[in-house]
Amino acid sequence: MPNLMFSFEDVQDTDFEAMAELRAQALQESLERLGRFDPVRVRERLRSAFVPTCMRHIVRSGERIGYLTLIPNATLPQARLHHLYIRPGQQGCGAGAWALNWAKEQARAEARDITLSALRGSDANRFYLRHGFQLVEEQEFDLEYLWNPAFEKAAVKVLA
Secondary structure (H helix, E strand, C coil), X not given: CCCCCEEEEECCHHHHHHHHHHHHHHHHHHHHHCCCCCHHHHHHHHHHCXXXXXXEEEEECCEEEEXXXXXXXXXXXXXXXXXXXXXXXXXXXXXXXXXXXXHHHHHHHCCCEEEEEEECCCCHHHHHHHCCCEEEEECCCEEEEEECHHHHHHHHHHHC
């Protein structure tokens, strides 16, 4: 059954400012807990992975409430989920899970894994673990995760 609540819109070069603001809002609380919130750095990190052809706005009832960036790796059978942000106040409505499921469908269709990093101490860590990602590396401020389609098949076998 198609989802009638959420949809995607293409990202344009002119969307950068609004997306940088949304990213800052989504990350501010977690970064402040680590004593690392810097609005300039938040923008720079988005700019370094701003690839509109690999990005989608997440839309709910005509309003842009988030976005994701899924960039295929040219040399490995992986895609990197650089960004998955939902505007504070819109979180918890299922948009993140909907967008992540879309990313997994893309990865399955292309026989790719998905890698990502999440800020240490962020609620995003529980979200990714709940959605089948496995922690593969701990860094000073970030945690690295991997999702492989085989993880879901193994979980189904364990539950059976």
